[in-house]
Amino acid sequence: MAECSHLDQIEFLELPDTIEGCKDCLAVGGTWVHLRMCHTCGEIRCCDSSPGRHATKHAAAAGHPLLRSAEPGEVWSWCTIDEIGFTLRAG
Ligand SMILES: [Zn+2]
Ligand SMILES: [Zn+2]
Ligand SMILES: [Zn+2]
Numbered sequence: 577m578a579e580c581s582h583l584d585q586i587e588f589l590e591l592p593d594t595i596e597g598c599k600d601c602l603a604v605g606g607t608w609v610h611l612r613m614c615h616t617c618g619e620i621r622c623c624d625s626s627p628g629r630h631a632t633k634h635a636a637a638a639g640h641p642l643l644r645s646a647e648p649g650e651v652w653s654w655c656t657i658d659e660i661g662f663t664l665r666a667g
Contacts, residue, residue, distance in 0.1 A: 580655040582641050588618035591646055598622035600630040610647055616640035632656055
């Protein structure tokens with residue numbers, strides 16, 4: 577089974593207390609479907625089902641491959657390079 581080799585890039589594990597929405601969509605007045613958090617910088621962007629696909633674009637542009645779901649009750653993470661999903665548990 578494939579493993580993600582980018583776990584050392586995780587700086588943020590838990591979601592922020594307040595999530596306003598996709599940072600890039602908010603900047604241009606866009607809309608999104610679901611939200612994802614970058615594990616490396618902790619910023620919130622939209623999923624691949626959203627028109628902007630900003631989370632994946634950020635992952636490629638910033639070199640931050642690891643995303644996690646920012647949807648209520650969802651704890652799964654995804655590596656955009658290895659294309660594998662997994663769940664990380666805090667502490
Ligand atoms: Zn990986
Ligand atoms: Zn967006
Ligand atoms: Zn990032």
